[in-house]
Amino acid sequence: MNAALRKSAAVTHRLGDEWLMAYAAGALSEGQSLLVASHLSFIDDAPARLAAAEAVGGALIDDLAPDLMAPGALAQTLARLDAAEPPRPAALPAAGDNHLPAAGDDPLPAPLRDWLGRGVDELKWSFLGPGMKKVKLWRGGPGDQRLWMLRARPGVKIPKHGHRGTELVLVLKGSFSDPHGGFRPGDVEESDGARMHALDIDEGEECICLALTEGPIRFESWIARAIQPFIGL
Numbered sequence: 001m002n003a004a005l006r007k008s009a010a011v012t013h014r015l016g017d018e019w020l021m022a023y024a025a026g027a028l029s030e031g032q033s034l035l036v037a038s039h040l041s042f043i044d045d046a047p048a049r050l051a052a053a054e055a056v057g058g059a060l061i062d063d064l065a066p067d068l069m070a071p072g073a074l075a076q077t078l079a080r081l082d083a084a085e086p087p088r089p090a091a092l093p094a095a096g097d098n099h100l101p102a103a104g105d106d107p108l109p110a111p112l113r114d115w116l117g118r119g120v121d122e123l124k125w126s127f128l129g130p131g132m133k134k135v136k137l138w139r140g141g142p143g144d145q146r147l148w149m150l151r152a153r154p155g156v157k158i159p160k161h162g163h164r165g166t167e168l169v170l171v172l173k174g175s176f177s178d179p180h181g182g183f184r185p186g187d188v189e190e191s192d193g194a195r196m197h198a199l200d201i202d203e204g205e206e207c208i209c210l211a212l213t214e215g216p217i218r219f220e221s222w223i224a225r226a227i228q229p230f231i232g233l
């Protein structure tokens with residue numbers, strides 16, 4: 001089995017179609033777009049799924065009765081769809097591309113590496129906690145979104161925490177487990193503000209993730225809360 005097939009088969013936790021529709025419509029923030037594009041680059045049928053999501057999104061807009069929408073909303077939506085042509089960051093995986101991270105052993109997917117303009121070892125990693133490093137990539141959008149990467153040693157346990165809004169975690173290398181399942185390269189875990197979770201990095205390999213969080217992370221333990229101002233996430 002070649003690496004692309006293995007990779008695609010391993011992606012069991014996929015982002016929902018609502019994300020793909022919003023992505024195709026150009027309705028996501030820069031950070032969200034980057035995470036979605038990075039996720040799609042692990043999935044071989046991504047162009048087909050995107051086209052389907054785009055078609056469904058277009059049909060939904062056609063079906064909306066204009067008088068039920070706020071004045072100007074339809075026009076704005078259509079304008080956004082127009083403006084979104086081409087709708088995606090440089091990031092869209094091309095059909096026929098095998099979506100493998102190029103550049104030697106660098107685990108960054110092409111959209112992310114292109115955006116960063118460098119490889120994973122050229123980033124400015126800083127201390128996050130025992131066995132953990134982080135690098136902040138972007139902040140903006142509605143809901144105070146923060147795009148950052150986590151790099152954790154094998155076997156590290158990430159303390160229990162929650163989120164004010166949505167958290168998306170895309171695995172780029174290695175794997176982790178939590179009560180909601182096991183997550184491997186290409187998988188995305190989507191958490192909302194209501195659920196607390198602790199992550200166990202699996203043994204055997206370091207784990208690198210791309211995370212998008214809204215607002216500051218809320219840790220449960222006072223120690224983690226105490227150091228939070230210093231880590232800035």
Ligand code: ZN
Pocket residue numbers: 161162163167191197
């Ligand atoms: Zn989390």
